[in-house]
Each structure stands twice: as structure tokens, then as C-alpha cells.
Amino acid sequence: MPPARTFSLFVVLFGAWLLLSGHWDPFLLGCGAVSAALVAALARRMGAIDGEGHPIQLAWRFPAYLPWLVWRIALANLAVVRAILSPVAALDPAAGWVDANQKTTAGLVAFANSITLTPGTVSLTALPGRIHVHALARGELEELKEGEMNGRVCAMEGRR
Amino acid sequence: MSAALDIASWVLLVGGALLMTIGALGLIRLPDFFTRLHAAGVVDTGGAGLLLLGMALQTGFDLVTVKLVLIGLVLALTAPTASHAVAHSALLGGLSPDDPSANRAGDGRDEAPD
Numbered sequence: 001m002p003p004a005r006t007f008s009l010f011v012v013l014f015g016a017w018l019l020l021s022g023h024w025d026p027f028l029l030g031c032g033a034v035s036a037a038l039v040a041a042l043a044r045r046m047g048a049i050d051g052e053g054h055p056i057q058l059a060w061r062f063p064a065y066l067p068w069l070v071w072r073i074a075l076a077n078l079a080v081v082r083a084i085l086s087p088v089a090a091l092d093p094a095a096g097w098v099d100a101n102q103k104t105t106a107g108l109v110a111f112a113n114s115i116t117l118t119p120g121t122v123s124l125t126a127l128p129g130r131i132h133v134h135a136l137a138r139g140e141l142e143e144l145k146e147g148e149m150n151g152r153v154c155a156m157e158g159r160r
Numbered sequence: 161m162s163a164a165l166d167i168a169s170w171v172l173l174v175g176g177a178l179l180m181t182i183g184a185l186g187l188i189r190l191p192d193f194f195t196r197l198h199a200a201g202v203v204d205t206g207g208a209g210l211l212l213l214g215m216a217l218q219t220g221f222d223l224v225t226v227k228l229v230l231i232g233l234v235l236a237l238t239a240p241t242a243s244h245a246v247a248h249s250a251l252l253g254g255l256s257p258d259d260p261s262a263n264r265a266g267d268g269r270d271e272a273p274d
Contacts, residue, residue: 019230020223020226020230022223073205073206073209076205077179080198080199080202081182081206083198084202088189088190088191091190093194095194095258113240113244114240115240116201116240116241116243116244116247117205117240119198119201119202119205119206120201122197122198122201122243122244122247123240123247124248124257125251132251134194134257136198
């Protein structure tokens with residue numbers, strides 16, 4: 001539990017305080033700094049600050065991942081809307097396991113959440129190495145199995 | 161400038177409301193538990209996302225915009241977590257994702273005995 005991670009939690013908390021309050025007088029700034037420091041210190045004492053409790057290591061490469069994810073979500077929204085508005089008999093839902101090559105739990109969760117966030121695919125179970133996925137259309141499951149999203153989340157994790 | 165922003169904002173708000181409605185329709189229309197989850201996904205991402213974007217265009221890009229972005233961020237983290245929790249407990253509860261015909265809504269499964 002390196003202090004650098006505790007400090008980064010403090011910065012994030014204090015940043016949230018500044019942006020949400022919008023007050024810039026010294027008294028409130030001081031209150032914010034003390035609150036943020038107290039929470040960071042408590043979290044550190046609880047042992048809650050690690051790669052899972054405060055996964056800041058994913059944040060650096062997140063901006064590179066986000067536009068692709070938003071684009072996929074937009075496409076998937078249209079696909080699911082089409083499925084909702086077409087006859088129910090045309091549905092072809094499928095479930096299956098998808099490879100997950102992330103090396104950390106935070107990375108695995110990021111991948112599983114990306115799958116669920118994309119309409120039309122939901123992660124049912126996430127295990128190290130593989131994720132059980134339910135898809136509204138068989139094609140979406142096959143596309144996940146091809147592994148582009150898997151690879152992009154791995155790239156966000158970085159090499160370690 | 162502001163007229164263009166207003167038009168863009170209205171297009172986004174109406175689009176978001178439309179996606180919300182279609183998502184709700186999907187919740188009723190789709191045949192079983194797991195397919196209905198996907199309709200909820202449209203409400204969480206497309207519906208909420210477009211509504212937030214539409215509102216952001218009305219703010220004049222100040223701290224209120226930042227708050228809307230934070231709401232979007234929180235939604236993007238909590239919505240899939242909740243969906244996953246619901247889906248996983250359905251799986252543990254014995255619903256089979258491989259055999260959707262067994263989970264048809266209205267087959268009496270979710271009704272109380274006698």
C-alpha cells in the first residue's frame with residue numbers, strides 16, 4: 001500500500017470537493033482539505049487503498065478507451081432498439097464464455113462492466129480468465145469472443 | 161449560437177426520452193428475464209446518456225456541467241454493477257440463460273403457490 005496511492009486518493013477526493021462545492025474561500029477550502037485527508041487516512045488504515053479499492057492505475061489510459069466504448073454503446077443501443085421493435089420470434093439470444101486476459105481484478109471488473117454497459121450483452125459471472133456472457137443476439141456474443149474489447153481493456157491495464 | 165445549442169439540446173432530450181420509452185417497452189415486450197435485462201441497458205446508457213448530454217447543453221458550461229458529467233460517471237459505474245448483480249443472482253437462483261423457453265414470463269414461476 002504505497003503512500004503515492006493514498007495521496008492520489010486525497011487529490012481525487014479534494015478535487016471532487018472543489019468541483020461539487022464551487023466555493024473558493026479559505027475556510028471551506030480548509031474544511032475540504034481536512035475532510036479529504038481524514039477520509040484518505042481512514043481508508044489507508046482500513047487497508048482499502050489498493051489496486052481494487054482505488055484503481056487509479058486504470059485512469060491514465062481510460063481517456064483512450066472511452067471514445068471507443070461510447071461508440072460501441074451507441075451502436076449497441078441502436079441494435080437493441082431494433083430488436084425491441086421487431087417481432088419477438090426473430091430474437092436469437094445466446095449465452096457463452098468469453099476469454100478475459102486481464103491480469104488484475106480491477107481490469108477484469110472493467111471488462112465485465114464494459115460488457116454489461118454495452119446494451120445487448122450482460123456479464124453473468126466474472127472469473128479470472130473468463131466471463132460468462134448473455135447476449136440478446138448470437139452475433140454480439142460471437143463479436144465479443146473475437147476479443148477486440150478484451151484486448152482494449154488489457155491495453156488500458158498496461159503491461160506489468 | 162444559443163438557438164443552435166437549444167435545438168441540439170432538444171434533439172438530445174427528445175432522443176433520450178424516446179430511448180427511455182423504448183427501453184421500458186422492451187421490459188414489457190421481451191419474453192424472458194435475461195432478454196429483459198438488455199432493455200434495461202438501453203435505459204441506463206442511451207436514455208440517461210442522451211438526457212444528461214441534452215441537459216449539459218443547457219447549463220452554459222460551468223460547474224453544473226461538471227456535476228452532470230459526474231452523474232454520468234456514477235451511472236456508468238453503478239448501472240452495470242447493479243445489472244450484473246441482478247443477472248448473477250438470477251443465475252444462482254436457477255434461471256437458465258441457455259434455455260430461454262424455461263424462463264418465459266407468465267408461466268406461473270414467479271407467482272406464489274396456491
